[in-house]
Amino acid sequence: MTAEDLFAYLPAHRLEHHRNALALVPENNDPDPGTAVFLMDPKTGYHTLSCSCKAPTGNKRKSRCPHIKQLSEGLRKVPDSGSRSWLDTLFRKTPWYETAAALHQVCPVSSQSLKISPEKVSDTGEIRVWGPDAELLASFSPDPEDSEKAALEKQLLLERTNLWPQKDNPFHRGRVMDMLARLTLTETERLMALQEVISRRQALEQSFWFRLLYHFRNVSADAGPGLVTELEQETGRYIIACTDRSRALRIVVPRKGVMRVQKQIQGIFPGTGQVVRPESLESIVKVSADENNYLRLTLYLLLHLPDGATEAIERSRLKKYWYGDAVYIPDKNVLATWKATDKFGPVFGRQYTKRIKPERVPELIDKMGDIFSPPNIIDPSAKRLRLHRKWEHMEITAEAVDRDWCWLAVSYGFGESVTVRLADIYEARRAGKKYLPVDDGWVEIRDLDLGPVVKLPGSPVSAQLGDGRKTLQLSRMDLLRIQAASGGNLRVRPQGDAPSKSLSAILDMQPATPVTRPSGMATGLRGYQENGLQWLGFLAENRMGGLLCDEMGLGKTHQVMALMAWLAENRQNPVPCLVVCPTTVISHWERKIREHAPGLQASVYYGAGREMADLSVPGMVMITSYGILLRDAAVLQGIGFAAAAFDEAHLIKNPDTKSHAAAHAIRADLKIAVTGTPVENRLTDLKALLDLVLPGYLGTDQEFARRYENAGRHRRKELQRLIRPFTLRRTKDAVLHELPEKIEDIRYCRLTDTQVRLYRDAVAGRGKKLQQQLARGDADIPYIHIFALLSLLKQICNHPASVDRRSVPKSFKTDQEVMDSGKWELFVELLDACLANGQKVVVFSQFLPMIRMIASHLQSIGVESAGITGQTRDRGQQIDRFNNDPDCRVFVGSLRAGGSGIDLTGGSVVIHYDRWWNAAKEDQATDRVHRIGQNRGVQVFKLVTEGTLEEKISAIIDRKKNLMADVIAEDDPGLLKTFSRDELMDLISLPD
Ligand SMILES: [Zn+2]
Structure with missing residues (x-):
């Protein structure tokens, strides 16, 4: 049915x-x-x-x-x-019912709350139904051509919707329907009725919308479904209309329900073809300004289109197309909803524009965010206005600069013309302000990152500005710290006056007057060494410290000596300097000073019977070891030094050690940590060394760890900028044009007690008879025996463990433990430094046991090596490996086998473990590395034991260089014939 x-x-x-x-x-x-x-x-x-x-x-x-x-x-x-298949069931399948349900959901109204006009039913004109807020809900015009039918339908409508009073008419349609409703209650609904509640279904069935559409469905049953939606362009009303013109039903969907109704009835009957774009609206303003910075804000909407484009529409134009949370955009035929909350609308209330006084703008920004940036529309009149959130540069003005302190006014620059004083920022913050007005807008001060002034570890600043003082009192070190961290965005203002000049000099790290070349230096300085001296001079003048980290071979010792000589010449009262170094390089320092710096007095404070020299002698440089630094800490800490250099400073990088603490406790105007090992990539080492020379510069360990350990690239850069002023490292590659192709360095070491005993034993035993023979002027010289003894002594100098057991007296303990060697220690340190610098090293010795010892040492520390001796078969392979395999770091060869005819240009350092008799042979070996094709300077070390025949041979070689080069081809006893009896006797004498 x-x-x-x-x-x-x-x-x-x-x-x-x-x-x-x-x-x-x-x-x-x-x-x-x-x-x-x-x-x-x-x-x-x-x-x-x-x-x-x-x-x-x-x-x-x-x-x-x-x-x-x-x-x-x-x-x-x-x-x-x-x-x-009841009539009711069929009704529920129609668009009429769907529409009623949708309308009821968004706007549930009962007939009691509604009004109609005109109130007379006999009138054949249009009937309008008004909602509780006097808004039009629906209108209906009966067919004007059939007045009888029109009157009937009108009555039916008003009765069914209960808009017409039931009075005592038993056949009132509203009453009949109410009766049917009572008869058809479900059991649950009957029970609910006792509680005076109704079901959702009942609520819908009793609603105005349900009855209205029930009526139209029934009277239009033979006219098809007949509903369409349309949007009245004139009023912005969203209408559901009946297609049957004779009935002219128009339902005005309540505005707040348009979106939901639209969604629910979409697809049920033909609509207006509107496109619904959920979450595509954004609330923005157009900002314009007058010359007094009064702002005019106009509300706009920004519509985001699916292709990523946007369109801004003035909001007042859309006034009538506002449907609760949705807005209709007529030009686009789009019904859109908000992307985010409408942040401007509520602030504007019913207005569409606002005029804002400049002083109220910050408040506005607080509520609405930065209105001067997109997507807001900035009128050309407001283009110059902005909200500054980040400064572009810092400006400092020197109020006064004295020996210890700089009094500065610090300002922050925003754009080209606006600056704000740090003091004003603090004042405004104290007053609880968030923004500060400036010529071109406002500066957000509460959250402004003040940068290095307050952000860096150990920064002293915030406390100092706290009591309303207008200037900052900064140490020079703090000043440099701020400059470094500002990343080149620090300007000195004004230019030219005296305090500014001294300020600029400090920031450029230039000494007030350039350091002149000290007359106490016998040797000149290369260009980069001259720069190093100026830098050290600046540090000394400002009582700071630094890390001198030049690559090995660039003359760090030389630069430190030059500084000490300059200090000696420019001090009114003689104040000593201090060099602390590993035992193995004490003699190196002593000799260097003696040879190159006649203006200085080297005094070694070392050994069992050490005595303190007269420190009041001008130019006094005390040289001591880290061991003594620890042992005699109390004595050394009692002396005030002009400068203290800590050589091979990486040895005291561990801040938990006593050596570090002892170095820390030394009193010196300037401390320099000297090391050829790069430290910039090892954060904790770097921190420890900078703490030693510049206490407090990098803040506490906790602050430092928090800020820089595991930090991102940005922080890493900041740290690099911070340390750069106090770290000087040049590589050979960087200063290559200033370097000779070959830098030769003789490194001296001392015999250990074991070596002294062995050496004395050999000289006193075998040497005694030879001495007597030499002393008799007419006797033949036993060259072969002398040569053999000299070879033995050389091996004792090299390492007692390399000496043939038969040559060691039985009384002597041959335990490896006591077989220590001063030269070996020096060698191991040199080798470590070279490897740490990424160099490849070629080591020559003329003794096979020594070569074996070195090779086995390399193996034990996990360093790959190649090598050639007289017994080597695969010479070519060994050489290739050294030259081409990056993991093969060391080449160990005998001078005889590896000294000629091969190419070792993979290496950049040559260590002659022991000296050859023949300088030309040595050079030939060195030239295996230093050849054409070698593009970096070659560093050559020759190791010599002080007070032994090695030192004497070294002197003879230098003296007779040319003669020996001509005469001697082979290293054999025959070469001794070029030596006088006196020279030979001297060679086999007891050690000094
Ligand atoms: Zn009847």
Whole structure:
């Protein structure tokens, strides 16, 4: 059964249906009017018929009541009249019902709260229905061509929607429908009724919308579904209209419900073709300004389109297209919703523009964020205005600069013309302000990153400005720290006056007057060494310290000596300098000073019977070891030094050690840590060494760790900038053009006690007889025996463990433990330094046991090496490996086998472990490395034991260089013939 079928047999305008009930209302002229009701039990399908007329009751009633008769006949003619495809079920499948449900959901109104106009039903004009807030909800114009039909329909509508009072009319359609509703309550609803509550279904069924659309569905049943939506361009109303023009129903969807109704009825019936764009609106303003910085803000909407483009629309233009959380954009035919909260709308209230006084702008920014940046629209009149959140440079003005302190006014520059004083920022912050007005806008001061002035570890600044002083009192070190961290964005203002000049000099790290070349230096300085001296001079003048980290071979010792000589010449009272170094390089320092710095007095404070020299002698440089520094800490800390240099300073990099603490406790105007090992990539080492020479510069360990350890690239850069002023490292590659192709350096060492005993034993034993023979002027000289003894002594100097056991007296302990060697220690240190610098090293010795010792040492420390001796078969392979394999770091060769005819240009350092008799042979070996094709300077070390025959041979070689080069081809006893008896006797004498 369908509604249409039923309407064919029963007059539609007399039928009401509700759920599983049906009512037939009597005609107006019925003499015994009654409403016949058909009710079906939805569970059992059992149905009843009843009527309200006066016809007698009983079995015959059915035939006697014309109403029941008419109703049951109509039902009988329609097939399936008892089925559950009830009229109500069919209604629920229509767009009419869907629309009613959607409207009820967004705007649930009951008829009691509504008003109609005009109030007279007899009027054939348009009827309007007004909601509780006097808003138009619907309008209806009956067919003007059929006034009778129009009047009937109008009455039906008003009764069904209960907009017309029921009074005592028993056939009022609203009353009939209410009755059907009561008859069809579910059991649950009956129980709920006792609690005076109703189900959601009931609420919908009682609603104005439901009754309204029920009515139109029933009267339009033969006119198709007939609903469309449209948007009234003039009023912005969103309308659901009936397509049947004769009825002209127009439902005005309440604005706040448009979006939801739209969503729900989409696809049910044809709409206006609007595109719905959820989350595509953004609230922005257009900012313009007058010359006094009064702002005019105008509300705009920014519509984000799917292709990424945006379109700004003035909000006032859209006033009538506002539907709660959605806005209709007529040009685009788009219904859009917000992307984020409407941040400007609520602030503007009902207005669309606002005029803001300059002093109120910060408040506005607080509420709305930075209005001077996109996507807000900035009018050309407001282009110059901005909210500054980051300074571009720092400016410092020197108020005064004295020996210890600089008094500065610090300002921050924003753009080219605006500066704000640090003092003003602090003052404003104290006053609780967040923004400071400036010529071109406002500076956000509360969250402004003041940069290095307050951010760096150990910064002293915030406390100092706290009591309202306008200038900052900074040490020079702090000043440099701030400059370094500002990354080149520090300017000195104004230029030219005296305090500014001294300020600039400090920032450029230039001494107030350039350091002149000290007359106490016998040797000149290379260009980069001259720069190093100026840098050291600046540090000394300002009582700071630094790390001198030049690559090995660039003359760090030389630069330190030059500084000490300069200090000696420029001090009124003689103040000593201090050099602390490993034992193995004490003699190196002593000799260097003696040879190159006659203006200085080297005094070694070392050994069992050490005595303090007279420190009041001008130019005094005390040289001592780290061991003595620790042992005699109390004595040394009592002396005030002009400068203290800590050589091979990486040895005291561990801040937890006593050596570090002892070095820290030394009192010196200037401390220099000297090391050839690069430290800049090892944070904790770097921190420890800088703490030694510049206490406090990098803050506490905790501050430092928090800021820089595991830090990102940005922080790393900051740290690099911070340390750069106090770290000087030049590599050979960088200063290559200033370097000779070959730098030769003789490194001296001392015999250990074991070596002294062995040496004395050999000289006193075998040497005694030879001495006597030499002393007798006429006797033959036993060259072979002398040569053998000299070889033994050389091996003792090299390392006692390399000496043939047969040559070691039985009384002597041959335990490896006591077989120590001064030269070996020096060698190991040199080698470590070279490897740490990434150099490849070639080592020559003329003694096979020594070569084996070196090779086995390399193996034990995990360093790959190649090598050639007289027994080597795969010479070519060994050489290739050294030259081409980056992991093969060391080449160890005998001078005889590896000294000629091969190419070792992979190396850049040559160490002659022991000296050859023949300088030309040595040079030839060195030239294996230093050849054409070698593009970096070659560093050559020759190791010599002080006070032994090695030192004497070294002197003879230098003296007879040319003669020996000509005469001697081989290293054999014959070469001794060029030596006088006296020279030979001297060679086999006891050590000094
Ligand atoms: Zn009846």
